Amino acid sequence: xxxxxxxxxxxxxxxxxxxxxxxxxxxxxxxxxxxxxxxxxxxxxxxxxxxxxxxxxxxxxxxxxxxxxxxxxxxxxxxxxxxxxxxxxxxxxxxxxxxxxxxxxxxxxxxxxxxxxxxxxxxxxxxxxxxxxxxxxxxxxxxxxxxxxxxxxxxxxxxxxxxxxxxxxxxxxxxxxxxxxxxxxxxxxxxxxxxxxxxxxxxxxxxxxxxxxxxxxxxxxxxxxxxxxxxxxxxxxxxxxxxxxxxxxxxxxxxxxxxxxxxxxxxxxxxxxxxxxxxxxxxxxxxxxxxxxxxxxxxxxxxxxxxxxxxxxxxxxxxxxxxxxxxxxxxxxxxxxxxxxxxxxxxxxxxxxxxxxxxxxxxxxxxxxxxxxxxxxxxxxxxxxxxxxxxxxxxxxxxxxxxxxxxxxxxxxxxxxxxxxxxxx
Amino acid sequence: xxxxxxxxxxxxxxxxxxxxxxxxxxxxxxxxxxxxxxxxxxxxxxxxxxxxxxxxxxxxxxxxxxxxxxxxxxxxxxxxxxxxxxxxxxxxxxxxxxxxxxxxxxxxxxxxxxxxxxxxxxxxxxxxxxxxxxxxxxxxxxxxxxxxxxxxxxxxxxxxxxxxxxxxxxxxxxxxxxxxxxxxxxxxxxxxxxxxxxxxxxxxxxxxxxxxxxxxxxxxxxxxxxxxxxxxxxxxxxxxxxxxxxxxxxxxxxxxxxxxxxxxxxxxxxxxxxxxxxxxxxxxxxxxxxxxxxxxxxxxxxxxxxxxxxxxxxxxxxxxxxxxxxxxxxxxxxxxxxxxxxxxxxxxxxxxxxxxxxxxxxxxxxxxxxxxxxxxxxxxxxxxxxxxxxxxxxxxxxxxxxxxxxxxxxxxxxxxxxxxxxxxx
Numbered sequence: 001x002x003x004x005x006x007x008x009x010x011x012x013x014x015x016x017x018x019x020x021x022x023x024x025x026x027x028x029x030x031x032x033x034x035x036x037x038x039x040x041x042x043x044x045x046x047x048x049x050x051x052x053x054x055x056x057x058x059x060x061x062x063x064x065x066x067x068x069x070x071x072x073x074x075x076x077x078x079x080x081x082x083x084x085x086x087x088x089x090x091x092x093x094x095x096x097x098x099x100x101x102x103x104x105x106x107x108x109x110x111x112x113x114x115x116x117x118x119x120x121x122x123x124x125x126x127x128x129x130x131x132x133x134x135x136x137x138x139x140x141x142x143x144x145x146x147x148x149x150x151x152x153x154x155x156x157x158x159x160x161x162x163x164x165x166x167x168x169x170x171x172x173x174x175x176x177x178x179x180x181x182x183x184x185x186x187x188x189x190x191x192x193x194x195x196x197x198x199x200x201x202x203x204x205x206x207x208x209x210x211x212x213x214x215x216x217x218x219x220x221x222x223x224x225x226x227x228x229x230x231x232x233x234x235x236x237x238x239x240x241x242x243x244x245x246x247x248x249x250x251x252x253x254x255x256x257x258x259x260x261x262x263x264x265x266x267x268x269x270x271x272x273x274x275x276x277x278x279x280x281x282x283x284x285x286x287x288x289x290x291x292x293x294x295x296x297x298x299x300x301x302x303x304x305x306x307x308x309x310x311x312x313x314x315x316x317x318x319x320x321x322x323x324x325x326x327x328x329x330x331x332x333x334x335x336x337x338x339x340x341x342x343x344x345x346x347x348x349x350x351x352x353x354x355x356x357x358x359x360x361x362x363x364x365x366x367x368x369x370x371x372x373x374x375x376x377x378x379x380x381x382x383x384x385x386x387x388x389x390x391x392x393x394x395x396x397x398x399x400x401x402x403x404x405x406x407x408x409x410x411x412x413x414x415x416x417x418x419x420x421x422x423x424x425x
Numbered sequence: 426x427x428x429x430x431x432x433x434x435x436x437x438x439x440x441x442x443x444x445x446x447x448x449x450x451x452x453x454x455x456x457x458x459x460x461x462x463x464x465x466x467x468x469x470x471x472x473x474x475x476x477x478x479x480x481x482x483x484x485x486x487x488x489x490x491x492x493x494x495x496x497x498x499x500x501x502x503x504x505x506x507x508x509x510x511x512x513x514x515x516x517x518x519x520x521x522x523x524x525x526x527x528x529x530x531x532x533x534x535x536x537x538x539x540x541x542x543x544x545x546x547x548x549x550x551x552x553x554x555x556x557x558x559x560x561x562x563x564x565x566x567x568x569x570x571x572x573x574x575x576x577x578x579x580x581x582x583x584x585x586x587x588x589x590x591x592x593x594x595x596x597x598x599x600x601x602x603x604x605x606x607x608x609x610x611x612x613x614x615x616x617x618x619x620x621x622x623x624x625x626x627x628x629x630x631x632x633x634x635x636x637x638x639x640x641x642x643x644x645x646x647x648x649x650x651x652x653x654x655x656x657x658x659x660x661x662x663x664x665x666x667x668x669x670x671x672x673x674x675x676x677x678x679x680x681x682x683x684x685x686x687x688x689x690x691x692x693x694x695x696x697x698x699x700x701x702x703x704x705x706x707x708x709x710x711x712x713x714x715x716x717x718x719x720x721x722x723x724x725x726x727x728x729x730x731x732x733x734x735x736x737x738x739x740x741x742x743x744x745x746x747x748x749x750x751x752x753x754x755x756x757x758x759x760x761x762x763x764x765x766x767x768x769x770x771x772x773x774x775x776x777x778x779x780x781x782x783x784x785x786x787x788x789x790x791x792x793x794x795x796x797x798x799x800x801x802x803x804x805x806x807x808x809x810x811x812x813x814x815x816x817x818x819x820x821x822x823x824x825x826x827x828x829x830x831x832x833x834x835x836x837x838x839x840x841x842x843x844x845x846x847x848x849x850x
Binding site: 317401411 | 492500698789
């Protein structure tokens with residue numbers, strides 16, 4: 001199967017600030033040609049004269065099934081108060097809830113132009129089912145809470161289930177996800193490092209999200225959160241994703257840089273929960289890989305990566321000084337995300353040989369005219385409504401804003417039924 | 426003509442945090458019934474079971490025709506650098522450019538759920554034509570720059586044109602718009618006060634947008650911008666809209682409060698141009714009327730009031746402390762805007778006797794499920810794609826995301842032709 005996308009305004013995300021008009025050929029699941037317009041035989045030809053073509057977006061930090069708690073008790077004063085409302089609900093969730101919620105989350109991600117996400121939640125094997133149904137990519141978490149005994153249980157009990165759910169589907173990778181230093185013991189983090197390095201998994205953890213986390217760590221551990229992990233030898237070099245990182249100290253940022261860790265910016269969630277805003281320019285200036293995430297829909301309150309880019313650009317500029325380049329925001333949402341998840345060889349740019357995870361953004365709407373600078377247009381002007389077509393591994397998963405692989409109404413109905421039931425439990 | 430909207434989830438914006446399921450009857454251009462579901466005769470019945478019904482949004486500060494410069498040289502370091510790129514382009518604009526750009530701006534506003542805007546720009550009589558074509562509301566500016574001689578020219582030359590363009594169309598009101606203290610003389614501001622009070626016009630001015638504006642005022646006038654206006658007796662009590670106000674001092678905020686002025690928050694523009702963020706909670710806490718605006722599309726870079734609410738909520742929370750209530754954000758975008766523009770009797774709430782300026786927001790999309798709190802859903806989860814229907818004075822101007830009164834493609838084509846021509850001039 002060969003699909004030729006003709007005359008698109010291509011943003012390959014390969015060379016800084018490059019864009020050009022040309023064609024992209026998809027052959028099965030891969031990109032087979034990117035360049036000037038040519039006569040190429042294809043089974044399907046798409047006229048993309050009025051489309052921007054770019055890599056599909058990568059959501060590097062979310063809790064997908066928390067979509068159930070969207071707009072639920074989201075008026076709390078801070079992260080801790082909000083979590084105290086959320087944890088009792090989470091205790092009631094079952095595997096079926098997670099499957100249904102994951103389906104909805106994936107549908108929403110796709111409608112926002114995203115085909116890859118990094119997840120931290122429970123019943124990851126259920127989320128894996130939903131990922132396979134849609135045919136997208138995910139890094140799914142073996143999420144760890146508490147003491148090392150619980151952690152060992154997870155390795156022995158949950159990991160085989162997750163591995164079974166992912167078998168023969170190379171688009172899912174597994175991460176080890178110790179939740180946070182305030183919910184996991186020292187031994188859990190140490191074990192996570194050992195286990196992930198042995199198995200080739202990435203570590204995904206919350207880090208320095210709030211001032212309270214930092215001050216609690218100072219009083220409990222005598223040092224700030226990442227320095228604490230360093231002190232207990234729980235940092236896995238080049239292999240670790242720090243979600244949030246809003247309050248990382250300068251010394252810790254040096255550690256991030258030296259150890260080749262990635263930081264995931266979650267601007268909507270951080271602002272919504274009054275946690276603050278990551279100083280993105282500072283991190284980028286240091287050469288740190290900064291990716292972008294929505295966090296869970298319960299603290300965002302959506303999973304719209306296009307909107308997240310917009311918010312990321314605005315929040316980055318609050319520090320004053322030179323505004324962040326829209327192109328740097330696009331990198332955060334594409335290639336930097338791929339790097340964080342160690343999926344750079346397959347994803348994040350429009351290049352021959354990479355997976356055909358691509359989006360077509362319409363330039364026909366009011367808000368995209370005049371277009372002028374396409375990077376600004378995507379980051380600041382576009383709305384998810386403009387994302388007309390999404391390919392994942394060459395398969396069109398969104399066609400003129402409609403999911404191709406599932407019935408949207410059924411997905412939504414199922415989630416609402418689950419949620420009503422959860423509230424009754 | 427009677428249109429009955431049945432079984433909507435109604436957010437009337439009349440009593441704090443009130444919402445209920447019921448019906449709204451539109452009779453000609455007015456709201457004739459709001460309440461529980463009843464059998465009422467109507468010419469048209471709309472099933473709104475899956476819709477939130479609320480007042481159409483009010484954009485209390487924009488420069489509509491600057492949509493031409495969307496994404497144009499928007500990578501400057503600050504407001505001043507950016508204006509130095511924009512002013513030479515503005516010198517080339519003609520009446521026809523403004524008409525075409527205004528049509529596009531209005532189309533984009535409507536698609537974001539907005540039927541009322543407060544404008545500051547040139548050739549306001551052309552914008553008036555576009556407003557009448559669409560049938561929406563506007564407060565159009567007699568924009569003032571420079572010395573009082575220029576100002577008198579404006580009164581004598583432009584005002585009659587604007588009044589002629591608005592005649593017999595009660596949905597347009599006129600404001601007097603001295604641009605800013607760094608572009609207008611003392612006498613221009615004094616004259617604006619006198620003239621607006623004589624004619625019953627609102628004054629609309631930029632105020633304390635950037636730190637530089639404040640420090641320049643300190644060195645040139647020996648005091649901060651609003652205190653300077655107070656000192657020269659240029660404040661019109663209860664009759665003045667201050668756009669931005671990011672850097673108003675505590676003393677100036679007392680003046681705002683005492684004089685009954687309104688402040689328009691423009692969070693996207695302020696963040697984008699690294700001007701900072703208004704401390705909305707502080708102003709609301711003082712009882713100051715805070716409205717919401719997009720500013721021009723050239724510094725936003727869209728005119729999406731739904732998105733602006735989202736950004737406003739997030740940026741308000743950056744100050745830490747208790748997060749702002751979504752309901753307070755909805756007020757900024759509806760009733761507070763109506764108050765600022767002195768259109769409270771006609772607009773801003775869903776009440777019998779008011780103009781039928783209403784929007785229907787779908788709750789059927791992925792991002793609106795589960796719905797849980799409808800205020801959070803509108804402010805944080807909704808996307809403009811969810812705004813399916815917009816009424817302005819009882820006339821459906823947007824029907825299932827399509828404009829009813831004009832050809833969208835033609836509007837866009839005309840603007841692009843104008844813009845290409847402007848760049849050649």
